[in-house]
Amino acid sequence: MRPIMTNSGDTLHDSGFSRFLRLISPLPIVRVRVSPWLYRLLIAAGARPAPPPRKRPGRISKAISLDDFLDWLDSHPYSDLLEFHTHAALPRLAKRLQCGCIGTITFLFDIALRQVEAVEVELIGMSGSPEHDDLLQAVSLLRNKLDDAKNFTSSIEDELPAVRDLTERVAAHLDDQSTPGDLRDSLLKLQSNFDRLERILNDFSGADLNDVDLSGIRLQGIRWTRATTWPRKWRGRIARNSVRIAPGVFLIQGEDPVLRGPEDA
Numbered sequence: 001m002r003p004i005m006t007n008s009g010d011t012l013h014d015s016g017f018s019r020f021l022r023l024i025s026p027l028p029i030v031r032v033r034v035s036p037w038l039y040r041l042l043i044a045a046g047a048r049p050a051p052p053p054r055k056r057p058g059r060i061s062k063a064i065s066l067d068d069f070l071d072w073l074d075s076h077p078y079s080d081l082l083e084f085h086t087h088a089a090l091p092r093l094a095k096r097l098q099c100g101c102i103g104t105i106t107f108l109f110d111i112a113l114r115q116v117e118a119v120e121v122e123l124i125g126m127s128g129s130p131e132h133d134d135l136l137q138a139v140s141l142l143r144n145k146l147d148d149a150k151n152f153t154s155s156i157e158d159e160l161p162a163v164r165d166l167t168e169r170v171a172a173h174l175d176d177q178s179t180p181g182d183l184r185d186s187l188l189k190l191q192s193n194f195d196r197l198e199r200i201l202n203d204f205s206g207a208d209l210n211d212v213d214l215s216g217i218r219l220q221g222i223r224w225t226r227a228t229t230w231p232r233k234w235r236g237r238i239a240r241n242s243v244r245i246a247p248g249v250f251l252i253q254g255e256d257p258v259l260r261g262p263e264d265a
Contacts, residue, residue, distance in 0.1 A: 209228065
């Protein structure tokens with residue numbers, strides 16, 4: 001069934017009356033706007049509201065937290081997230097195409113870098129102890145890695161695991177009760193944020209991708225579940241090149257050149 005959009009922004013599934021509207025329209029349409037009274041008439045004729053599609057997010061402010069930035073990133077349509085997954089793994093291709101993914105990755109790591117630099121400054125000003133020095137060293141290593149990662153010279157597939165390892169190393173030194181609560185919370189939140197970034201990049205569990213054009217998309221490394229819906233012509237190929245990594249959860253290995261997507265050149 002084709003959807004119909006009303007003036008209020010709702011979408012409706014097709015009905016006999018909506019087919020009549022298409023017959024009298026001069027051009028073939030997928031969505032038409034109707035007045036509120038016609039909306040009620042369509043409902044009475046058996047039409048029903050359809051779930052709205054994922055909307056493209058608006059612009060973001062430069063003064064934004066990593067939490068808010070990840071909310072903004074995660075609100076993108078699946079087609080955009082798959083393109084981000086592709087270009088984040090292929091920096092030379094992304095730069096050649098001059099896509100917006102470059103700015104997204106740079107901005108993301110820069111937000112995290114500023115957060116870590118603020119923590120580092122506070123730690124430097126505190127009295128030293130062996131535990132404190134270990135924490136400060138781990139934070140400094142994380143800051144250096146984020147400074148490198150924001151330049152996007154290497155695949156995020158290489159950079160993100162290293163960043164996550166360092167955030168885990170930092171968290172391992174937070175058992176010391178002398179660490180102020182606000183610093184502890186900030187560093188633990190940073191660890192959970194990078195875990196979330198990995199899920200945004202790679203986890204499409206339960207996603208409805210049935211209408212997404214997968215041509216030129218790098219599907220290697222994507223996790224999916226039985227609730228994920230793929231375009232019909234891609235289902236067999238994806239199933240053959242996936243391995244089960246948990247009950248009902250699969251990972252696309254990308255042994256098929258089509259699933260590996262474009263080259264980083």
